[in-house]
Amino acid sequence: MRVPLLDLTRQHALVKGDIASRVARLFETQQFILGAAVEDFEAAFRDFVGCGHAVGMSSGTDAQLAILMAMQIGPGDAVLTTPYTFFATAGCIHRMWAEPVFVDVEKDSLNLDPDRLLEFLETRCTRGPDGAVLTPRGNRLRAIIPIHLFGTCCRMDEILAIAKRFDLPVIEDAAQAVGAEFRGKDGVKKAGAIGDSAYFSFFPTKNLGGAGDGGIAVCRDEELAARLRLMRNHGMEQRYFHREVGGNFRLDALQAAVIHAKLSHLPEWNAGRRRNAAHYREAFSKRGLGEFVTPPVAPDDGLENSHIYHQYVIRARDRDALMAHLQAGGIGCAIYYPVPLHLQDCFSCLDYKSGDFPVAEAASRESLALPIFPELRGEEIEAVADAIASFYKP
Numbered sequence: 001m002r003v004p005l006l007d008l009t010r011q012h013a014l015v016k017g018d019i020a021s022r023v024a025r026l027f028e029t030q031q032f033i034l035g036a037a038v039e040d041f042e043a044a045f046r047d048f049v050g051c052g053h054a055v056g057m058s059s060g061t062d063a064q065l066a067i068l069m070a071m072q073i074g075p076g077d078a079v080l081t082t083p084y085t086f087f088a089t090a091g092c093i094h095r096m097w098a099e100p101v102f103v104d105v106e107k108d109s110l111n112l113d114p115d116r117l118l119e120f121l122e123t124r125c126t127r128g129p130d131g132a133v134l135t136p137r138g139n140r141l142r143a144i145i146p147i148h149l150f151g152t153c154c155r156m157d158e159i160l161a162i163a164k165r166f167d168l169p170v171i172e173d174a175a176q177a178v179g180a181e182f183r184g185k186d187g188v189k190k191a192g193a194i195g196d197s198a199y200f201s202f203f204p205t206k207n208l209g210g211a212g213d214g215g216i217a218v219c220r221d222e223e224l225a226a227r228l229r230l231m232r233n234h235g236m237e238q239r240y241f242h243r244e245v246g247g248n249f250r251l252d253a254l255q256a257a258v259i260h261a262k263l264s265h266l267p268e269w270n271a272g273r274r275r276n277a278a279h280y281r282e283a284f285s286k287r288g289l290g291e292f293v294t295p296p297v298a299p300d301d302g303l304e305n306s307h308i309y310h311q312y313v314i315r316a317r318d319r320d321a322l323m324a325h326l327q328a329g330g331i332g333c334a335i336y337y338p339v340p341l342h343l344q345d346c347f348s349c350l351d352y353k354s355g356d357f358p359v360a361e362a363a364s365r366e367s368l369a370l371p372i373f374p375e376l377r378g379e380e381i382e383a384v385a386d387a388i389a390s391f392y393k394p
């Protein structure tokens with residue numbers, strides 16, 4: 001049996017009526033740039049996440065860029081993140097002429113390791129005369145970006161406590177975690193409502209995906225939200241009067257209409273992904289695959305959405321050979337991510353070397369994403385597990 005890594009056509013059947021009528025209404029208004037469709041979606045998304053403000057952007061990348069621009073991060077600054085994420089997280093920092101600083105991830109979640117974070121800040125950074133935290137390269141640390149990778153939140157209580165101690169704002173990279181929940185000392189919150197600000201991606205393959213690129217920036221502070229609106233529209237409040245230099249980071253009204261139509265389905269889709277993850281776990285243990293394959297772990301916090309499985313990433317022995325075997329058998333799978341960011345050619349200027357972040361480097365050698373999309377059928381999951389078992393022959 002062939003099993004695709006992702007098949008969006010199955011989902012489309014469920015939402016195409018609603019999408020068609022929202023898009024038809026939009027065409028009646030001909031208001032394709034910002035306007036009511038974007039504002040309505042922003043309000044619905046803000047309510048869904050439970051955050052103060054939401055500003056629709058042209059992609060997750062642009063949402064992050066707009067946040068960094070709104071915070072006036074630039075040359076001589078640094079932003080801390082992990083080397084195990086999609087390129088954009090560090091790429092945007094670099095594009096602002098700031099230094100991306102990496103700290104390793106935790107072995108199980110592959111999220112920013114708060115212990116390593118504290119160690120880095122305490123032992124590798126110094127304080128400037130004005131109290132600023134300076135990186136080993138002498139740049140001024142301006143923010144921390146933890147990534148809720150693959151759909152589960154970082155250990156945010158620890159990260160927020162460290163950030164507070166060093167007076168650093170926290171920008172959540174929630175691109176892969178729309179609808180994920182976190183139980184912290186202040187109660188249960190959704191990804192994006194935990195730190196000072198956050199960004200999401202609506203890339204079509206995301207749990208909430210558009211019909212093209214899209215993203216959104218969210219934040220607690222009204223002043224930052226106003227600056228985000230300014231940044232996404234060339235720094236102009238009044239047309240053709242530019243207070244600052246921004247960009248064209250506007251969320252398309254058409255995308256807003258499509259994503260809005262899908263938003264109410266997200267909880268059931270995330271539940272479908274969780275169901276599939278539970279099925280995989282059972283299928284692996286039934287076949288005695290425990291010693292070869294380590295499934296992803298969700299925090300044991302009693303929350304339904306503690307993992308929303310944007311990707312279902314296993315750690316696999318002899319990963320590359322397993323991947324070749326699965327692909328030869330028509331099973332879709334992919335590596336997220338084959339080269340950690342500190343070893344990417346474009347960041348050779350940062351002088352990191354192999355061995356600097358052993359957990360991230362091991363993850364890039366062992367990780368393999370399997371099909372997990374909500375509409376995946378039980379027999380397809382069994383077929384994936386059979387194909388894995390036929391490789392290891394336990």
Ligand SMILES: Cc1ncc(COP(=O)(O)O)c(C=O)c1O
Nearest residue numbers: 059060061086088175201202203
């Ligand atoms: C962790 C992470 N950060 C940032 C982004 C950037 O989002 P986009 O592709 O919408 O620009 C993505 C999406 O691909 C992502 O997975």
